[in-house]
Amino acid sequence: MSHRPFYPAGNEEFAADLRRLHSDCGEPTYSSVIRIIPQLDELFPLKHGRLSLPTSLSRSNISQLLNGARQASAAPLAVLVLCFLRCAAENGSIRTDPATGAPLKWEAILRAWQKRLRRARQQDDVRAASPAPNPSASSDDQSSVMPSMALADPGTKRRSADPVHLEPGELAVLGAHGAYGGVLAEQAKLGDPEAIYQLAVALAFSPEYRSKAVAYLLNAGPSHPAALGLLQESEQSIDPRHARTRAESLAEMAKAYGYEAAMHFFRSWLSRLDLADRPVTVEGDEAH
Structure with missing residues (x-):
């Protein structure tokens, strides 16, 4: 099947599609992308307006998105796609509208990428929710963190996340569901992304600590493929129904x-989950 330039190429991995877009657009430098970001609302006007796009994206963010170290959310993806298209217009890789100077069919291209992102997030959720044989898992040491299949990559050294030191209330909540909560807490202090991911899944069931769970998932995300997939589009909230699937x-x-x-x-957490619970946002981002 032939590839339509500037549209998702249909690779299995989302990052591979992004790298193909980068190539289609003439492989713009990170500096070029960063230069364009503040101008996006002016360069790509919408008839009915829109919420303002992020006004910055770091070099490390761009690199992580292209290398697959970080899954995109809707807003950063829109920024990246539009910046790439603008660079393509500047270097002649894509035709432009004579009246506006905007790349032709940019809205359709952006919609295609948003659809591709939704599919990628669904794929991540299926992978994380489907247990598969994990040769690194062993029941010999019950005081260790159970490896999830998301990190079962023999021969690959696990990267560390930032150490997490839980508050007394969080420790009490985890401990109320069994000794394994203490195991997760101890390993989280060492920056173990697996432990941080699993305790975040558990704390996502608790409205009081769900915003902390969001922060822990963002921390573990670059090192744990399943972590960011648990967050909703804005990367600011967790749906407890989604957490239930992971648990x-x-x-x-x-x-x-x-x-x-x-x-x-x-199982203890699952037995107490209130299915009527609604998603909440990070403190300071509540709807008004």
């Missing part, structure tokens, strides 16, 4: 590999 997956995996403490821990 069920972890409980099933723990049962399959003999991690009894982990199995009881996640």
